[in-house]
Amino acid sequence: MGKKVTEQTAEIVQPILDEMKLELVDIEFEKEGKNWFLRVFIDKPGGVDIEECGQVSEQLSEKLDQDDPVTVPYYLEVSSPGAERPLKKPQDFHDHIGNTIFVSLYEPMEGTKTFEGKLIRFNGETVAMEIMIKTRKKEIEIPYQKIAKARLAVTFN
Secondary structure, eight states, X not given: OHHHHHHHHHHHHHHHHHHHTOEEEEEEEEEETTEEEEEEEEEOTTOOOHHHHHHHHHHXXXXXXXXOOOOSOEEEEEEOOOTTOBOOSHHHHHHTTXXXXXXXXXXXXXXXXXXXXXXXXXXXXXXXXEEEETTEEEEEEEXXXXXXXXXXXXXXX
């Protein structure tokens, strides 16, 4: 049910976001306790504000009432992805070269399934990162298909 709901919600919300010049970052449909939540994460360069989230929520709520893909009661939440926004699409990797990212892999590489470091290159097939091993910098290349999840990482200098 979850994948169908997120795909249909994406089709419904995309025209609203296109009109407002906003980007769809992610959609989640999850059960927490006894409640279901439909979460839509939006962004734009410089970030989104509460008014934009509210406008999208109102318009999306109206559209969902007309052609609701969800068959159970749920709460709709529209928000910014936050400082640790997920990197879902190849374009996300291109857009965040130079930023610190965290990736988790489907299978271990060099003895670990997680890496955090500076994203230095992305060619569509491999993600190149500069990581720290103790006090030394090392460049690693991770095949894009091996990445299970990736997100921006907040660092404190």
